[in-house]
Amino acid sequence: MKWMLFSPEIFYLLAALCFLLLSMTGRLHRRRDHHIALALAVAGVAVCVASLQLEGSLFSETYKIDLFSQVFKLLLSVGLALVVGICSELRGIQERYEHEVYLLLFPCTLATMLLVSSIHWLGVYVSLELSSYSLYILVALRKDWTQGIEAGLKYFLVGVFASAMMLFGMVILYGTTGTLDVKQLAQILPGLMSHAAVVVGLLLALSGFFFKLAVFPFHFWAADVYQGAAHQIAAYIATVSKVAAIAVLVRMVAMLGGSSDYFVHVLAVLSVVSMTVGNLAAIAQKDLKRLLAYSTVAHAGYVLIGILSMNPGGYAGAIFYAMAILVMKFTVFLVLVKVAWDGTNLEVDGLAGLHRRSPLLAMALMVALFSLAGLPPTVGFTGKFLIFTAAMERGHFALVLIAMINVVISLYYYLLMLRAAYLLEPQEQCSPLSLSAPIKLLAGALVVVMVAAGIFPRYLMDLARNAAQGLM
Amino acid sequence: MSFLIGTEAIAHVAFWIVVGLTFGGAVIAVFPRNIIYNVLGLVMALSGVAGLYLYLGSFFIALMQLLIYVGAICISIVFAIMLSRPLHLEVPKRSVPKVAMAAGASAIFFAAVVGVIFKSNWVPAPEQSGDWSVVTIGHLLLTRYDLVFEVISLVLLVAIIGAIVTAGYSRRFSS
Amino acid sequence: MAVPWVSDLTLLAAILATLLPLCSFLVVMLFTRSHPRISAGLSIGAMSVSLLCALFLLNEHWHMEKPLEYAGRWLVSGSIEIPFGFLLDPVSLLMLAVVAVIGFLIQIYSLGYMAGDPGISRYYAFMSLFLWAMMSLVVAPTLFQLYIFWELVGLSSYLLIGFWYEKFSASQAGKKAFIMTRAGDVAMFLGMLLILLHLGNLSILEIDSPALAARMSPRLLTLSALLIFGGIIGKSAQFPLMTWLPDAMQGPTPVSALLHSSTMVAAGVYLFERLFPFFFFSPDAMTFGLFIGTLSMLLASTMALVTRDIKEIWAYSTISQLGYMIMGLDAGAFFSGAFHLTTHAAFKALLFLCSGVLIHTFETNDIYELGRKGGRSLKVPMACCCIAAGALAGLPPLSGFFSKGLILEGLADLSNPVWLIAALFGAFLTAYYAFRPIFIILFPREASGEPEVHSATSTSKDHSAGHSSSHYWLMGWPLILLAGATLCLGFLKAPLEHFMGQTALPGVKGIGHPVWLLYTEIILAVGGVGLAWMEFGRRCAQQVGFVEKIPALHRLFAERWYLDHFYGWFVDRVIDRGVSALFTQNDHRVIDGSIDGISRGTVETGRLISHMHLGMVQYRLLAMFVVMVLLAFYFFF
Numbered sequence A: 001m002k003w004m005l006f007s008p009e010i011f012y013l014l015a016a017l018c019f020l021l022l023s024m025t026g027r028l029h030r031r032r033d034h035h036i037a038l039a040l041a042v043a044g045v046a047v048c049v050a051s052l053q054l055e056g057s058l059f060s061e062t063y064k065i066d067l068f069s070q071v072f073k074l075l076l077s078v079g080l081a082l083v084v085g086i087c088s089e090l091r092g093i094q095e096r097y098e099h100e101v102y103l104l105l106f107p108c109t110l111a112t113m114l115l116v117s118s119i120h121w122l123g124v125y126v127s128l129e130l131s132s133y134s135l136y137i138l139v140a141l142r143k144d145w146t147q148g149i150e151a152g153l154k155y156f157l158v159g160v161f162a163s164a165m166m167l168f169g170m171v172i173l174y175g176t177t178g179t180l181d182v183k184q185l186a187q188i189l190p191g192l193m194s195h196a197a198v199v200v201g202l203l204l205a206l207s208g209f210f211f212k213l214a215v216f217p218f219h220f221w222a223a224d225v226y227q228g229a230a231h232q233i234a235a236y237i238a239t240v241s242k243v244a245a246i247a248v249l250v251r252m253v254a255m256l257g258g259s260s261d262y263f264v265h266v267l268a269v270l271s272v273v274s275m276t277v278g279n280l281a282a283i284a285q286k287d288l289k290r291l292l293a294y295s296t297v298a299h300a301g302y303v304l305i306g307i308l309s310m311n312p313g314g315y316a317g318a319i320f321y322a323m324a325i326l327v328m329k330f331t332v333f334l335v336l337v338k339v340a341w342d343g344t345n346l347e348v349d350g351l352a353g354l355h356r357r358s359p360l361l362a363m364a365l366m367v368a369l370f371s372l373a374g375l376p377p378t379v380g381f382t383g384k385f386l387i388f389t390a391a392m393e394r395g396h397f398a399l400v401l402i403a404m405i406n407v408v409i410s411l412y413y414y415l416l417m418l419r420a421a422y423l424l425e426p427q428e429q430c431s432p433l434s435l436s437a438p439i440k441l442l443a444g445a446l447v448v449v450m451v452a453a454g455i456f457p458r459y460l461m462d463l464a465r466n467a468a469q470g471l472m
Numbered sequence B: 001m002s003f004l005i006g007t008e009a010i011a012h013v014a015f016w017i018v019v020g021l022t023f024g025g026a027v028i029a030v031f032p033r034n035i036i037y038n039v040l041g042l043v044m045a046l047s048g049v050a051g052l053y054l055y056l057g058s059f060f061i062a063l064m065q066l067l068i069y070v071g072a073i074c075i076s077i078v079f080a081i082m083l084s085r086p087l088h089l090e091v092p093k094r095s096v097p098k099v100a101m102a103a104g105a106s107a108i109f110f111a112a113v114v115g116v117i118f119k120s121n122w123v124p125a126p127e128q129s130g131d132w133s134v135v136t137i138g139h140l141l142l143t144r145y146d147l148v149f150e151v152i153s154l155v156l157l158v159a160i161i162g163a164i165v166t167a168g169y170s171r172r173f174s175s
Numbered sequence C: 001m002a003v004p005w006v007s008d009l010t011l012l013a014a015i016l017a018t019l020l021p022l023c024s025f026l027v028v029m030l031f032t033r034s035h036p037r038i039s040a041g042l043s044i045g046a047m048s049v050s051l052l053c054a055l056f057l058l059n060e061h062w063h064m065e066k067p068l069e070y071a072g073r074w075l076v077s078g079s080i081e082i083p084f085g086f087l088l089d090p091v092s093l094l095m096l097a098v099v100a101v102i103g104f105l106i107q108i109y110s111l112g113y114m115a116g117d118p119g120i121s122r123y124y125a126f127m128s129l130f131l132w133a134m135m136s137l138v139v140a141p142t143l144f145q146l147y148i149f150w151e152l153v154g155l156s157s158y159l160l161i162g163f164w165y166e167k168f169s170a171s172q173a174g175k176k177a178f179i180m181t182r183a184g185d186v187a188m189f190l191g192m193l194l195i196l197l198h199l200g201n202l203s204i205l206e207i208d209s210p211a212l213a214a215r216m217s218p219r220l221l222t223l224s225a226l227l228i229f230g231g232i233i234g235k236s237a238q239f240p241l242m243t244w245l246p247d248a249m250q251g252p253t254p255v256s257a258l259l260h261s262s263t264m265v266a267a268g269v270y271l272f273e274r275l276f277p278f279f280f281f282s283p284d285a286m287t288f289g290l291f292i293g294t295l296s297m298l299l300a301s302t303m304a305l306v307t308r309d310i311k312e313i314w315a316y317s318t319i320s321q322l323g324y325m326i327m328g329l330d331a332g333a334f335f336s337g338a339f340h341l342t343t344h345a346a347f348k349a350l351l352f353l354c355s356g357v358l359i360h361t362f363e364t365n366d367i368y369e370l371g372r373k374g375g376r377s378l379k380v381p382m383a384c385c386c387i388a389a390g391a392l393a394g395l396p397p398l399s400g401f402f403s404k405g406l407i408l409e410g411l412a413d414l415s416n417p418v419w420l421i422a423a424l425f426g427a428f429l430t431a432y433y434a435f436r437p438i439f440i441i442l443f444p445r446e447a448s449g450e451p452e453v454h455s456a457t458s459t460s461k462d463h464s465a466g467h468s469s470s471h472y473w474l475m476g477w478p479l480i481l482l483a484g485a486t487l488c489l490g491f492l493k494a495p496l497e498h499f500m501g502q503t504a505l506p507g508v509k510g511i512g513h514p515v516w517l518l519y520t521e522i523i524l525a526v527g528g529v530g531l532a533w534m535e536f537g538r539r540c541a542q543q544v545g546f547v548e549k550i551p552a553l554h555r556l557f558a559e560r561w562y563l564d565h566f567y568g569w570f571v572d573r574v575i576d577r578g579v580s581a582l583f584t585q586n587d588h589r590v591i592d593g594s595i596d597g598i599s600r601g602t603v604e605t606g607r608l609i610s611h612m613h614l615g616m617v618q619y620r621l622l623a624m625f626v627v628m629v630l631l632a633f634y635f636f637f
Helices: A002-024 A030-050 A067-085 A095-117 A121-140 A145-177 A182-192 A196-213 A222-228 A231-256 A261-283 A288-309 A312-339 A359-373 A379-393 A397-422 A437-455 A458-469 B007-030 B035-056 B059-083 B096-119 B134-142 B146-174 C003-030 C036-060 C090-113 C120-138 C143-161 C168-199 C204-208 C210-215 C218-235 C244-250 C253-261 C264-274 C276-280 C283-306 C310-330 C334-362 C367-372 C379-393 C399-412 C417-442 C450-466 C469-501 C515-537 C551-558 C560-612 C617-634
Strands: A056-058 A063-065 C068-077 C080-088
Touching: A002 A030, A002 A056, A002 A095, A030 A067, A030 A095, A063 A067, A063 A095, A067 A095, A067 A231, A067 A312, A067 A437, A067 A458, A095 A121, A095 A231, A095 B146, A121 A145, A121 A196, A121 A231, A121 B146, A145 A182, A145 A196, A145 A222, A145 C617, A182 A196, A182 A231, A196 A231, A196 A261, A196 B096, A196 C617, A222 A231, A222 A288, A231 A288, A231 A312, A261 A288, A261 A397, A261 C560, A261 C617, A288 A312, A288 A379, A288 A397, A312 A359, A312 A379, A312 A437, A312 A458, A359 A379, A359 A397, A359 A437, A359 C003, A379 A397, A379 A437, A397 C560, B007 B035, B035 B059, B096 C617, B134 B146, C003 C036, C003 C068, C003 C080, C003 C120, C036 C090, C036 C120, C080 C090, C090 C120, C090 C253, C090 C264, C090 C334, C090 C469, C120 C143, C120 C253, C120 C264, C143 C168, C143 C204, C143 C218, C143 C244, C143 C253, C143 C264, C168 C204, C168 C210, C168 C218, C168 C244, C204 C276, C218 C264, C218 C276, C218 C283, C244 C253, C244 C310, C253 C264, C253 C310, C253 C334, C264 C276, C264 C310, C264 C334, C276 C283, C276 C310, C283 C310, C283 C417, C310 C334, C310 C367, C310 C399, C310 C417, C334 C367, C334 C379, C334 C399, C334 C469, C367 C417, C379 C399, C379 C417, C379 C469, C379 C515, C399 C417, C399 C469, C399 C515, C417 C515
Parallel strands: none
Antiparallel strands: A056 A063, C068 C080
């Protein structure tokens, strides 16, 4: 059955339709909706697990299903399930639009799944737009209208600009090669790499992904959007959206970018500037979400190092890092959602006294921050280690050195957060945070995953390596 | 004066008229202070581009260009102008640094495009292979590009929801 | 019997044994900190399972031909791999069992000892951490893994010594222990690096094989052996890094028992055992070790002659017994050291636990006061204490007699008789100082008159009323078990020797048994006890030791040979005023200046950059546009 190959996508389409119908019933049943969404998201994970081993292609070879795409679909579905898991109280969202949150989250996830499988630029473009459009609206749904709309508008403008560049690049690519099919391009391009129009076209075409990944210079939206969006939506952008961007960037660079020094240099410049700008700007932030946004920019820089190494190790490292980002970033956002339970923005100092209000969350935050900073034995360390060794193998010593310096800089603001959570005394008396049992369990599980995947990364590494193998 | 009546000469003249339309439209779209003029200039420029397509022999694309850009986009821009700032209010002054920055950015873009054009060894476009009629396009949309086609419908759905949400915003905002 | 199945079960048991204490540590720290009973139960439960696993392993592999090594690889990338796993051979299995048994008994004992303490959950959590670190150290197959847990052992002992951190002296003692052992660890780390450079890995089996000796020049070999020996000196509190151990008494007594018998200080000797062949290749290092061991043994014995604090006496005795072990090992008698480590673990834990009961009941550490307050009324602890002291003194037929005898035999095989004479002298001193506190407590002098006696009886009544008998018996049972072990272990010499000798190690010689040595040992031990009796036990004895009659000597011993003064002076004068003043200047002017500059610069740049991000959207778009165009330009150059 060929349609079996498409089952995760069909599942998420149906789930989205289910919420379309629910939103038409008018009445809001917050708990019911959340339960349905959670059930569907978990079922989606199950579907993705079941289809992990599928292989094949659809739609006249423009849609590829291989281990790489299926691993990423699984990651995306897990990310969605996690985000839906913290949506039990959507206090940051307009009440009358709570239906729309799920209604938009599911198509957005569907779009990211299409993105990781598409190997035709048109498909890539359209699914990128679908996921972006959903996110523009999700960002604008913030309870505080002016904040939400402002963030949404900024996101939209930068996004549209990036899409325009991407389209322009695609046009140039088509104009010079006569095709937009990535498979055919992969055969044609190696001979055309000295051809200015081709290379510039390719670079511009990648800018859509740079935008998604918040790589310099397309990172301008990140801080405002994270700050303006509801916490859960920001969590979604920081996890699922990033994972999808890494996936498509890895695939495109692996298939098209090979053997071009120019590309490596451009990516190296973007990576270095992203890391540096992200980390330096994060130092000065007071708002927690703005800080996280800039740290995301920096992490995008690290991922780019893996991608520009253009060897299997680098791709595997980037895939592994995508998994790591999903868990680490989500954990921080989980803490954020629970600490700022009323949906308002949180300053870094607002974490004060967390270790007394909820020791579990404080510990989860600590492990996540250590992981983000890349301290062993956490998953973040393993990810950075893989990426840096892959880069060293290709002789990018200077790049790794700069990245190391950046890691040190980033330690500064991660420790600031930790200091707030563990050492600062809260201004006024804060009551202990009451967490439901599933959330406690989730936080504990995340900690275990981050540490366990750091100490015993073999299984995930093999998975990443096998997935990367299929790319070449 | 045989060169005036030769078909080739007519084509030349038509070409330069179209180019003139495009450039003139672009200038009008940028310089006047009245925003309605700017839109009209844009219409002119886009029509000029449609003429270029015609000149290149792509009737369908030229038609689409007129329909989408001139017909839809420019009209919605006009609507947007109507719904926003009243025209009788004073227009903000041009600030020199902004103009300078815009001019600089455009200049380097121009330089880059020229560079790309000259650096690339362009190959002549392949002869039109096969039939590129509307029928074929429709056929392709439902076979080879059916995924894209369907996803576009989802994009539209999401866009409509977005329109409703933001419309709700402006309604509350004005009341 | 299917072999893979057996090895799998073995692996499972090894994993369980080492990992369960960690689990209980995590669970207690995370979830049950506010429920002391659950915490204690969890921690003891985990420990009992790991005890069973350890005993199972010992039993299963009683007849093993070659060491079992389980290795996994951690983080493989390119050519870099860090192996981790388990190394199961007689050395580690025996030690694992010893640690598990002592740890388990001490945890039970702590139920009584720590009852009512507010920090009991924390106590059990740290205890589990400590035991986890030690057990993992024992089964480590590589020096690298061993080093990690070596440091963890140091860290957790720091936490436990400073457990009552409200007490200033306790936290000071914790710091002292940490810093002094660290000093040794630095040397050890350098030694490890040397080996790594020459061998390419740190697998213990490979370090122990002659291949290493073939690869390194004798000098380098000696150097690395000496450096690693530095780590042992720090951990096992040998001269000159010995003074932290007596101060480490500030922790709860069960902690001291654990620290002294089978974990912290034993780790040093264990490392020596572990790398015994490696040290054996370097005769110079062996001689040096012999020297250090002898010196520490004698110094510590003399210190123990005069102190009045019961825990300090046992602490000094630990140092001197560790000195014995190192002497035995350095004399080339591998089994003697290992055996003495085992027997010592039992009787030293017993000594501390007995003293713990006394201290707990009478709330004083002073032996004279303990005697006056009626220490003899606690029958079980005192009886056990006598047995343990007998073992320490080397009285037959207690376990200490056999193990010490083995060491003496080993020393007798050396050509230079100095070591043997020193050891015999030490044995005499040991017997004397071991029984000195016993006699003082058992036969108190009513020197201070009647009221004291009265108060003593009343306290003992208070004791029976105040402390419920269940607590007393919780503390009593481990004592009796350990006393049994002390009595019996000596007779297990032959089977244990067979067990340890199975995986043939180089340097284990067949030792002749000079009968005169045996008699000399007994005579000296009995003589020491006799002297103690003459001075402290007799009805009309003045309870003043012979050392105390010579004030100069007394002061020298009581001040620990002025070692602490020397360190104080050294740290104060040389380091603080000399070197460190120089460095402080450098720090302030150069390093601080530049670091401050860098960090201020970084933060300022951060502000600037984040400021740049606050611009209007048009400018951002412009920036994106320009950057992309510039990147395109880059292609042309």
